[in-house]
Amino acid sequence: MDKNDIDILTREECFRGFYRLDRVKLRHRQFSGAMGPELTRELFVRHDAVCVLPYDPQRDEVVLIEQFRVGAMDKAANPWLLELVAGLIDKDEEPEEVARREAVEEADLTLGSLWPITQYFPSPGGSDEFVHLFLGRCDSSAAGGVHGLAEEGEDIRVHVMPLQDALAATRDGRINNAASLIALQWLALNRDEVRGMWS
DSSP, X not given: OOGGGEEEEEEEEEEESSSEEEEEEEEEBOTTSSBOOOEEEEEEEOOOEEEEEEXXXXXXXXXXXXXXXXXXXXXXXXXXXXXXXXXXXXXXXXXXXXXXXXXXXXXXXXXXXXXXXXXXXXXXXXXXXXXXXXXXXXXXXXXXXXXXXXXXXXXXXXXXXXXXXXHXXXXXXXXXXXXXXXXXXXXXXXXXXXXXXXX
């Protein structure tokens, strides 16, 4: 099946702020071949995002950032999350450009080579967000401090840690967001190849 198997009956914009919320009434073809019943769904409309895990192959270290996240406020004891460098594609930019820009803004890092990891929908049951995920080569020796754009209210602390410590943080729940888990697990699986290519 494809987009031709969806019948959009109505679509209305319910809210527009930093993000947008639409209400969509639709029908879609079912696996039996028949069209299903009318459904009403709210759709969280977002810009696509770019996430990058800065990695120093010489030191076998990753650079992660820590910042407050409103989405974790009600469900986590600590809503300051350890995450990847990330940003939205809100201009006419390529994902690679966003990765490099955000690394400077959020971590004061200049990235070398970018290794595409994957692209994915983080929550397609209610959001159209699409994430471009990268590994970014960096020199972690001078990384650290607090960064971010004051005009965007950013207050971002930079952490440098051995890859093994970051992987331990995925196991014990200190790292609990999808992009970070995916990127770190990918690096664990592909570490030898990456270090071989980037040495």
